[in-house]
Amino acid sequence: MTEHQTEQTDRQAEQQTEQQTEQQAGRRPQGDDQGTRRGRHRESMLTVLLALGANLGIAVAKTAAALITGSASMAAEAAHSVADTFNEVLLMVGLRRSGRPADRRHPLGYGKERYIWTLLVAVAIFGMGALFAFYQGVQTLLGHRGGEADPLAGYAVLAVSFVLEAISLRQAWRQVRGDARDEGLPVRTHIRRTDDPTSVSVLLEDSAALAGLTLAFAGLGLHQLTGSAAWDGVGSILIGVLLTAVALVLGRINLNLLVGNQADPRLVRDVRAHLGRAPEIEWVVDIVTMTFGADRVLVCARLDFRDALTSADVERACVRMAQELRERHEEIDEVFLEPVPRDDPELRHRVIARYGRVAPPPSSS
Template sequence: MADQEHESRLTVLLAFGANLGIAVAKVAAALITGSASLAAEAAHSIADTFNEVLLFVGLRRSGRPADRRHPLGYGLERYIWTLLVAVAIFGMGALFAFYQGAETLLGRRGGEVDPLVGYLVLGVSAVLEGISWRQAFRQVRADARAEGLPLAAFIRRTDEPASISVLLEDTAALTGLAVAFAGLSLRHLTGSAVWDGIGSLLIGVLLTAVALVLGRINLHLLVGRQADPRLVADVRRRLAAAPEVEWVADILTLTVGTDRVLVCARLDFRDGLTSAGVEHATVRMARELRAAHEEIDEVFLEAVPRDDPELRARVIGRYGDRFRDPPGGPPGGPPGGGDRPGPGRP
């Protein structure tokens, strides 16, 4: 976890340095050439530079330890700052690109001078963005391999959005540079500003797509997302295998930060256990779960009767016909059959 945190900060800082230099160069080139595509890319890089500051603030603030007012820590704050990144990409980058493109297509921008400066800036920008992209891709790929997931599945499931944000930003930046180069070249070759305006609009569409993807990732994390289904399945298996447990009635997991998971389970303990036996069993099982999964931060285990009607109604209401009764079924018969997945299972 500490290594991943260090790697995330390195990725963000490298992206900040690259984007700051690129933004300055693009602004100068846009003013010299009058290119709408370059102006859109300049706004894009300014937004990315601002975004790295937001990501770094999120990394710092979310790492604060738990306290009385925030007993589960500040891990969720990281997702708020990354959500602001998505808003900034759209508000500062995409909308400006749409504006520049519309202005150019409507003929409200002046003529272009020699685009040589634009070509040079785009080339240098591509090199710097490539360095930042390589660092972000290397981290995301390493994290995906550590989780045993394909890259696309890891991006959908990750609870560490900082490196994903940088990777998506840099991917959009490299694509945007190619679009800006095409728009600038076609304007230079044909003498028509339409191509430049179209390039700016395409950059706006690209940035909007990135903002939506980042917003969706962080929205799910902020609303409250279940832990990795593989972790949930293993927790269920370990609890069900405990000699004191008759049946795992319910499992709730919640991602409360990067590599931080809250586990709550309701267990039907075997008849004949004393209260002291239940207490010792819950402490041991919680310790075993934390030892098996480093990301499990807190474990709450509750003793419940399997045939409690209110509990059954809540579990069935949450999981529907995915609910599975214990062998033999509770009094009154099984609601959904004994061969279906149980609560909390993926």
């Protein structure tokens, strides 16, 4: 294929991309970005506070029931709730510390600190919850636990815990579903792409809590029906498996955010299309984006400006385009635009190494 044919193909692809991104951009929320961030911050804080109150009360009740019944499943669930209570405290610390404004030592702010604390939550879920559940289950299967105490107290605590966890889950689900709706994404896709893992953490914790309560109830019931403590031990081990899965999902989400995720692909496409339509731009050479906090995106673009422009024209164009991008997408915080020649071999090599191809040219108007 000749270079001319390649350019024509690339231009057609870019025109299709522009049409798609215009439709997607129309769905994205506009308005006061600071107000939106404050609203989401308050919603996240409410979700965490509600989960904290529920988990604290549940942890006390489960611990008492575990001591009364001698059940390994109940002990595992008590450790689960203690871990969840500790986790909500960590999430609150992360929310508060990540909201601090930028300063000289941290010019992009403290947004990524939220991911550190949420990663610690994942570690705590596994270390405090899953490992203890595995230990209790193995001990029971080896015959070191499993008394015949009346499980009535355990059933009562599990029932009350189920109601409280359901209330907390409802709030977390309402926030996650609302955020997904604002982004125009399915809930599953939003969870995978989110740059604010706080509400997702609570949602996964509460979902695991309800599943764990079901397993604990089954362990208690089968122990009572069969007289074999092995069922109680199996229930405890399954709770450990459940908590390990939640810890791995949360860990992966936060690890990607800490390493530095690309912004929403729809935003990247719209930024490329908008810059390509600017009258001063000959070619959009490269775009690099990164999320560095909840609803905060860094955009770096290398642009080949038209040769007839003066340096003053380029400066004014950069200021205007940066402002336009912030107005189009409230989550864009910082914009860096770099004038470059598109035929520079070293730059071309770096772009191909990253994306496998050079960015297509802007469509002609």
